Amino acid sequence: MQEIKMSRPYKLRRVKYCRELFFKPAGIRMANLQKVILEADEYEAIRFADVNCLSYEEAGRKMNISRQTFGRIIERAREKIADAIVNCKAILITTKGPVRMMKVSFICLKCGYKWSDIMSNSKVCPECKEPLDFPVKV
Numbered sequence: 001m002q003e004i005k006m007s008r009p010y011k012l013r014r015v016k017y018c019r020e021l022f023f024k025p026a027g028i029r030m031a032n033l034q035k036v037i038l039e040a041d042e043y044e045a046i047r048f049a050d051v052n053c054l055s056y057e058e059a060g061r062k063m064n065i066s067r068q069t070f071g072r073i074i075e076r077a078r079e080k081i082a083d084a085i086v087n088c089k090a091i092l093i094t095t096k097g098p099v100r101m102m103k104v105s106f107i108c109l110k111c112g113y114k115w116s117d118i119m120s121n122s123k124v125c126p127e128c129k130e131p132l133d134f135p136v137k138v
């Protein structure tokens, strides 16, 4: 029987919060800047470990990956951010990466309408069409 080489199935990281964001050092022209790209799973890892102070174990569970995998992702994310800060590079946060977006809950502060959807930069209330610049978790 012929051996079939199969690549290891890639486990998608479960991500709830991701936004397209761009940080640029002040006073330096874009053309003269190098960019660091932070993928959606790396951004989520920073949020869990360094903002919400979850353990790697807990954060990994939330992202549906092992503690070890989480450890690798957070390490890479911190390296990228450190590189940007120390070496004066721009940081581009993307909504791309090996991720599966989860829906989050929103509430419109104008009309009170509640719904769930994936995160994105621009949201409008499906009911009253009020633009939300920052979605509120229900």
Ligand SMILES: [Zn+2]
Pocket: 108, 109, 110, 111, 112, 113, 125, 126, 127, 128, 129, 130
């Ligand atoms: Zn509304």
